[in-house]
Amino acid sequence: MQGWFITGGADPDQARTVRRVLFAMVAGGLAHTLVCWIAAQLDFFRGGSDVFTRLFLVIWGGHIGFILFTLLGFNRLCRDPSLTLPVIWWSTLVLLVSAYYTDQVRLCVMLLFFAILQTGVFRSRRRDLAWVGAFGVLAYLVIIALVAHWHPEAVDVTAELIQWAAFLMMTLAVVSLAGEIGMIRNKLAQRNRDLGEIVDRIQRLAVRDELTGLYNRRYAMERLTKIREMAGRGAFGVVVAYADLDHFKQINDTYGHGFGDEVLRLFARRAGELLSGRDFCARFGGEEFLIVLVKTDLEQARNVLEQLRRNLAAERFDDAPALRVTVSQGLADYTAGETLEDWLARADDALYRAKSQGRNRTVVAHRGRLDGTGDALPVPE
Ligand SMILES: Nc1nc2c(ncn2[C@@H]2O[C@H](COP(=O)(O)OP(=O)(O)OP(=O)(O)O)[C@@H](O)[C@H]2O)c(=O)[nH]1
Numbered sequence: 001m002q003g004w005f006i007t008g009g010a011d012p013d014q015a016r017t018v019r020r021v022l023f024a025m026v027a028g029g030l031a032h033t034l035v036c037w038i039a040a041q042l043d044f045f046r047g048g049s050d051v052f053t054r055l056f057l058v059i060w061g062g063h064i065g066f067i068l069f070t071l072l073g074f075n076r077l078c079r080d081p082s083l084t085l086p087v088i089w090w091s092t093l094v095l096l097v098s099a100y101y102t103d104q105v106r107l108c109v110m111l112l113f114f115a116i117l118q119t120g121v122f123r124s125r126r127r128d129l130a131w132v133g134a135f136g137v138l139a140y141l142v143i144i145a146l147v148a149h150w151h152p153e154a155v156d157v158t159a160e161l162i163q164w165a166a167f168l169m170m171t172l173a174v175v176s177l178a179g180e181i182g183m184i185r186n187k188l189a190q191r192n193r194d195l196g197e198i199v200d201r202i203q204r205l206a207v208r209d210e211l212t213g214l215y216n217r218r219y220a221m222e223r224l225t226k227i228r229e230m231a232g233r234g235a236f237g238v239v240v241a242y243a244d245l246d247h248f249k250q251i252n253d254t255y256g257h258g259f260g261d262e263v264l265r266l267f268a269r270r271a272g273e274l275l276s277g278r279d280f281c282a283r284f285g286g287e288e289f290l291i292v293l294v295k296t297d298l299e300q301a302r303n304v305l306e307q308l309r310r311n312l313a314a315e316r317f318d319d320a321p322a323l324r325v326t327v328s329q330g331l332a333d334y335t336a337g338e339t340l341e342d343w344l345a346r347a348d349d350a351l352y353r354a355k356s357q358g359r360n361r362t363v364v365a366h367r368g369r370l371d372g373t374g375d376a377l378p379v380p381e
Pocket residue numbers: 211244245246247248249250252256257258259260261264285286287355359
């Protein structure tokens with residue numbers, strides 16, 4: 001159960017956050033406690049071990065509070081679940097309070113402030129770090145003033161102010177460096193996002209036709225080669241079909257290329273609606289498509305393709321009420337031992353027959369004969 005908490009359950013982001021908060025609190029808290037404890041041992045901790053013990057009980061109560069908050073997953077309710085800024089503010093506060101008691105080694109304690117700021121360099125905005133830096137510097141000055149006021153015997157104000165000035169300079173340097181790093185980080189993050197988008201686009205272009213979103217010829221052939229190999233081992237039956245829109249040139253010439261593109265997309269959508277599982281439709285070029293129907297026989301495939309042909313012919317267009325879009329299709333099932341080229345050639349022959357028999361037809365390449373169904377179109381002049 002504890003292991004589950006520490007790994008953040010099944011969520012790797014939460015697991016990383018839990019480890020970050022745990023590390024910041026335990027390692028940072030221990031370093032701070034150790035420095036103050038050494039100060040107490042050397043009698044540099046005003047109030048002695050009593051004050052030290054009470055103060056650090058409260059401090060560790062806070063640290064444990066943060067750890068439990070994260071372990072129990074409440075951090076996920078926060079805008080930044082890594083709790084980077086709250087942890088920075090809390091640690092700064094704790095540091096300042098302890099610095100009030102460590103008169104001779106105040107600067108040593110305050111140097112831990114730069115370790116705190118550093119934890120925010122990669123995760124916080126420059127403005128937030130500037131606020132924390134300003135707060136740290138001013139609060140340090142207030143602490144010197146308070147100690148000088150309440151315990152004048154414990155402080156050499158001039159030496160304290162010189163140390164404070166050095167602290168101020170270092171804080172300015174760290175905050176401006178953090179700003180630079182933040183800018184580089186933002187640029188890199190943006191560049192990574194751009195690169196990610198480009199890679200996605202390239203991957204998409206490598207397998208998809210841009211106009212219809214269907215697989216392109218190259219990828220379709222790759223897939224078909226693998227499917228044929230499986231079919232060759234007798235795993236299942238496969239049918240390929242060439243589908244070619246009829247008189248598409250005329251559609252382009254009459255209604256424009258943009259409208260022609262819409263028709264191509266429409267065909268892709270209608271085909272997609274009828275295909276399932278590992279079936280797919282690819283655009284082979286122009287108005288020619290390849291449809292692959294897996295785990296099916298010729299009769300089932302013919303039914304699907306006839307349905308596609310009828311659905312397409314039933315489409316009506318607002319911009320072209322008289323238009324009927326039809327498709328001719330030729331299909332062939334895979335015969336054991338057949339090469340991919342021979343198989344596709346049989347489907348192509350069937351398509352050729354569908355066109356020559358009047359289009360708007362589906363012709364099946366049975367072994368040794370061609371057999372068509374459909375509604376022959378009048379051939380336009
Ligand atoms: N709108 C559009 N047209 C295209 C695209 N690619 C090719 N074409 C056009 O598709 C047409 C294909 O014409 P043809 O090969 O003569 O075929 P068809 O007119 O359909 O005649 P049949 O196939 O014999 O019925 C050509 O006019 C090409 O310019 C495209 O991406 N978009």
